[in-house]
Amino acid sequence: MLDKSSYDLVIIGAGPIGLACGIAAQKKGLNYIIVEKGVLVNSLYNFPENMTFFSTSELLEIGEVPFVSDRDKPTRKESLEYYRRVLETYKLNVSLYTAVEKMTPRDDGYEIVTGKGDVFTKAVIVSTGFYDIPRELNVPGAELPKVKYFYDSPHPYVDQHVVVIGAANSACDVALETYYKGAKVTMVVRGSEINSRTKYWIKPNIENRIKEGSINAHFNSEVVDITESEVAIKTPEGLVTIENDFVLAMIGYKPNYKLFENLNLPIGSDDFKTPIYNEETLETPLKNVFIAGVAAGGLKTSRFFIENTRVHAEMIMDHLVTEL
Ligand SMILES: Cc1cc2nc3c(=O)[nH]c(=O)nc-3n(C[C@H](O)[C@H](O)[C@H](O)COP(=O)(O)OP(=O)(O)OC[C@H]3O[C@@H](n4cnc5c(N)ncnc54)[C@H](O)[C@@H]3O)c2cc1C
Numbered sequence: 502m503l504d505k506s507s508y509d510l511v512i513i514g515a516g517p518i519g520l521a522c523g524i525a526a527q528k529k530g531l532n533y534i535i536v537e538k539g540v541l542v543n544s545l546y547n548f549p550e551n552m553t554f555f556s557t558s559e560l561l562e563i564g565e566v567p568f569v570s571d572r573d574k575p576t577r578k579e580s581l582e583y584y585r586r587v588l589e590t591y592k593l594n595v596s597l598y599t600a601v602e603k604m605t606p607r608d609d610g611y612e613i614v615t616g617k618g619d620v621f622t623k624a625v626i627v628s629t630g631f632y633d634i635p636r637e638l639n640v641p642g643a644e645l646p647k648v649k650y651f652y653d654s655p656h657p658y659v660d661q662h663v664v665v666i667g668a669a670n671s672a673c674d675v676a677l678e679t680y681y682k683g684a685k686v687t688m689v690v691r692g693s694e695i696n697s698r699t700k701y702w703i704k705p706n707i708e709n710r711i712k713e714g715s716i717n718a719h720f721n722s723e724v725v726d727i728t729e730s731e732v733a734i735k736t737p738e739g740l741v742t743i744e745n746d747f748v749l750a751m752i753g754y755k756p757n758y759k760l761f762e763n764l765n766l767p768i769g770s771d772d773f774k775t776p777i778y779n780e781e782t783l784e785t786p787l788k789n790v791f792i793a794g795v796a797a798g799g800l801k802t803s804r805f806f807i808e809n810t811r812v813h814a815e816m817i818m819d820h821l822v823t824e825l
Pocket residue numbers: 513514515516517518519536537538539540541542543544545548549552553554555556599600601602628629630631632633671757760793794795796805806807808809810
């Protein structure tokens with residue numbers, strides 16, 4: 502059960518932005534709780550084991566707690582330590598392993614159904630991120646256990662034939678890391694080159710590995726069929742079938758639209774299925790229900806980061822305190 506049955510504010514998701522909202526609410530003296538379906542900063546915890554952020558550590562800071570790293574860009578492991586320190590510093594009110602399932606409007610607020618009981622709240626912040634649901638690979642064999650949508654570490658792929666689908670940061674990182682640890686890597690890229698937004702320290706490395714033939718790559722190509730032992734690729738030269746043990750589909754993630762539906766959050770009809778909200782206050786058409794963090798970008802996942810959404814906490818709180 503949660504510690505109370507009624508709150509001023511329920512924040513859904515204990516990612517960096519949910520935590521930033523908790524800090525801002527605490528500073529305003531609100532009776533709030535952050536409910537999180539998994540562990541603290543669950544998405545970061547599930548990022549690849551050896552992942553390095555592309556942001557410098559000060560751009561990932563929240564609540565003015567210094568993020569000290571001994572390197573240019575901090576690692577996932579350092580970030581877990583950092584956000585744990587943030588939790589401790591502010592003694593934030595968080596309920597972990599508490600999934601929000603549904604939200605129903607009531608007089609003066611909302612009834613929230615969670616896996617650990619129901620609560621009433623006057624206001625809600627939805628900061629649920631986008632790292633739970635991978636974009637689908639709509640080809641025969643996409644459901645085979647050898648097809649992975651989340652990558653953890655290179656070890657399972659040592660001495661294996663690996664196909665990496667995609668050409669953005671994650672795909673390039675995964676192709677390089679598995680190659681360096683001894684996998685035989687083939688990249689399958691829909692466009693004609695490595696994504697132009699790939700970080701400047703990754704792009705030349707992957708391009709040079711492809712040029713020298715260490716990593717095989719098919720551009721303007723698509724995987725069309727996956728079996729237990731092979732992958733068929735449609736290339737400009739015709740259909741190519743290669744030996745294969747694992748497919749790492751690094752083609753991105755999307756917000757949980759089923760959850761948005763259960764929360765009754767209206768979604769725009771644009772190509773990015775962007776949630777509808779006021780750009781200045783982040784309030785959705787539901788009174789005192791706000792969207793924060795990368796979830797606000799809908800399918801525009803490559804434009805929304807911790808860096809540029811951590812300001813959401815203050816934007817919401819400035820408006821919310823005048824409403825409660
Ligand atoms: C590989 C990778 C590298 C990245 N690197 C950077 C970087 O260098 N710099 C940068 O600024 N950004 C980076 N990003 C983007 C950004 O860091 C992350 O998406 C970040 O986690 C966003 O923070 P958030 O709080 O909005 O969402 P999240 O961190 O995704 O937090 C959302 C939380 O909501 C929880 N949740 C979801 N559904 C429910 C529910 N029903 N009930 C309760 N809780 C729920 C989730 O478990 C999760 O903990 C990266 C993203 C990826 C995928």
